[in-house]
Amino acid sequence: DIQMTQSPSTLSASVGDRVTITCRASQSISGWLAWYQQKPGKAPKLLISAASTLESGVPSRFSGSGSGSATEFTLTISSLQPDDVASYYCQHYSSYPPTFGGGTKVEI
Amino acid sequence: EVQLLESGGGLVQPGGSLRLSCEASGFTFSNYAMNWVRQAPGKGLEWVSVTYIGGRTTHYADSVKGRFTISRDNSKSTLYLQMDSLRADDTAVYYCAKEKGGYTLDDLDCWGQGTLVTVSS
Numbered sequence: 388d389i390q391m392t393q394s395p396s397t398l399s400a401s402v403g404d405r406v407t408i409t410c411r412a413s414q415s416i417s418g419w420l421a422w423y424q425q426k427p428g429k430a431p432k433l434l435i436s437a438a439s440t441l442e443s444g445v446p447s448r449f450s451g452s453g454s455g456s457a458t459e460f461t462l463t464i465s466s467l468q469p470d471d472v473a474s475y476y477c478q479h480y481s482s483y484p485p486t487f488g489g490g491t492k493v494e495i
Numbered sequence: 496e497v498q499l500l501e502s503g504g505g506l507v508q509p510g511g512s513l514r515l516s517c518e519a520s521g522f523t524f525s526n527y528a529m530n531w532v533r534q535a536p537g538k539g540l541e542w543v544s545v546t547y548i549g550g551r552t553t554h555y556a557d558s559v560k561g562r563f564t565i566s567r568d569n570s571k572s573t574l575y576l577q578m579d580s581l582r583a584d585d586t587a588v589y590y591c592a593k594e595k596g597g598y599t600l601d602d603l604d605c606w607g608q609g610t611l612v613t614v615s616s
Contacts, residue, residue: 388557421602423540430590430606431532431540442604476540480600483554487540 389413389479393488400495406464408491410453410477418454419481422462425490426473434475435462469495497521497605499591504610511581511614517574517591517607524572528594530603531565531576533587533612543589544576548597559585581614588612 390413400406410420420438423431433442435451438460448468453460464471472495477488503515517529531543544555544565553565564577574591588611592603 419600423603425540430608431592431603432606433602433604436595436602436604474539478540478542478602480602483545483600484556485542485600487542490539 388484389416389482389486391477391479391486391488393475393477393491395491396489397492398494400467400493402467402469402495404467406467406471406493408462408475408477408493410460410462410488412458412460412479415456415458416479416481418457419479420451420453420460421478421480422449422451423476423478424471424473425476431476464493467493467495471495497593499593499605499607501589501591501607501610504589504612506613506615507581508616509582509614512577512579513581513612515576515578515589515591515610515612517576519572519574519591519593522593522605524567525569527597528601529567529574530592530594531574532590532592532603532606533585534590534609535584535587538587541587545594545600546574578612581612583614586612586614 392411418438422435425431439451448465530545562580566575588609590609591607593605594601
């Protein structure tokens with residue numbers, strides 16, 4: 388199974404800060420990586436697919452990078468907003484099982 | 496509007512069984528693969544199972560293989576998860592989630608609100 392390692396597990400930043408979350412795969416996933424946002428008590432929401440494609444309606448302050456043979460991927464929030472307080476998860480979907488990273492809790 | 500509504504969760508004793516349902520609306524259910532993902536209290540997300548468009552192709556996490564069975568009724572736009580031989584570590588919120596595609600592994604672009612399963616004596 389492919390292991391997905393996220394860091395940091397918790398992140399505290401100020402409004403307006405640039406925030407970066409890293410997700411490392413234990414082997415190549417050919418860019419098949421998604422990022423999800425989960426607000427407290429709510430279901431996850433897809434933010435980014437195929438490592439860097441922003442889903443419709445997702446604010447442009449969110450971006451993803453990493454592709455091809457890369458095993459390291461990042462989710463960046465260019466200017467942190469109060470509404471971004473949530474946990475963020477990466478998930479590969481290159482093979483079964485499509486494992487999730489352990490999550491990153493973002494606080495202000 | 497795409498909607499997924501789970502039901503069937505509750506309290507069950509270890510070794511017991513439970514069947515979850517997920518009723519879909521707002522899209523052509525038969526054209527998409529459907530998944531179950533769970534989240535233990537205070538923990539991260541764990542992928543559980545997937546069924547593809549015809550229902551014949553399914554995959555399971557090792558942690559539930561042989562105990563859980565995923566199925567779908569395309570005529571009712573409903574996804575199911577039959578859970579047998581339940582253990583305490585199966586306690587979680589169970590989400591159904593729609594894949595973007597129907598034929599190969601893809602990301603999950605719509606999620607239900609979840610249903611809580613508690614396994615305890």
